[in-house]
């Protein structure tokens with residue numbers, strides 16, 4: 584009877600092992616499918632501008648007598664698509680760097696007001712070009728937080744640029760920061776088209792766009808918000824959005840204030 588019990592136990596152990604092994608295999612299969620989805624997405628995103636560049640360059644090469652207006656038009660398209668390629672590659676590199684550095688980014692005391700001002704300085708020209716009013720809400724307290732200034736500025740730039748890209752002429756984008764005991768909450772609010780409730784989480788996924796054509800026309804890479812999300816995660820914070828269709832969206836970036844060095 585004792586031998587039987589031992590045998591039973593070893594059966595149990597081996598079936599547990601099999602279950603664990605199957606679990607690991609499923610996890611690996613899942614990771615592999617995420618990876619190959621990602622590679623397929625990247626390839627597709629890169630292929631679109633490359634096909635367009637090749638097509639227009641081939642037309643220019645095959646017809647030396649092409650009129651100067653058409654030539655200029657084709658070169659402008661080639662220029663725009665080359666910029667798109669550059670942006671996609673830059674965004675992919677940012678994402679991969681963020682994933683690699685993970686939670687080990689360097690933090691230093693920085694002033695939220697200053698970060699917002701720099702982000703607004705960088706995007707002011709784009710806003711003016713589209714006739715969008717870009718403002719910084721005044722804040723009474725200027726308390727430093729522990730953060731990575733360059734990354735936070737990048738996150739705010741991405742959010743402001745989206746507000747400008749998807750906003751309409753004569754619209755506005757407002758940037759502000761609030762502090763509570765634990766967090767500094769940055770928000771970027773616009774009066775643009777808004778985001779449907781069912782899309783609110785998806786927009787933070789890589790390459791997800793509500794309207795692909797519109798995003799591409801605006802020079803979007805589909806990676807801006809996933810970079811914002813990763814920057815928040817690297818700070819042990821979070822990124823979220825609230826929105827009312829037809830009225831606008833408010834993107835928030837919640838960052839722990841962190842303990843300040845003495």
Ligand code: ADP
Pocket residue numbers: 745746749750773775776777778786787790791792793794798799802803804805806807808809832
């Ligand atoms: P993209 O490069 O396409 O702008 P993002 O990751 O920055 O990529 O955004 C993902 C999608 O979320 C966009 O394609 C757009 O459909 C939607 N979106 C982002 N910001 C806004 C906004 N402020 N207003 C409306 N839609 C937005």
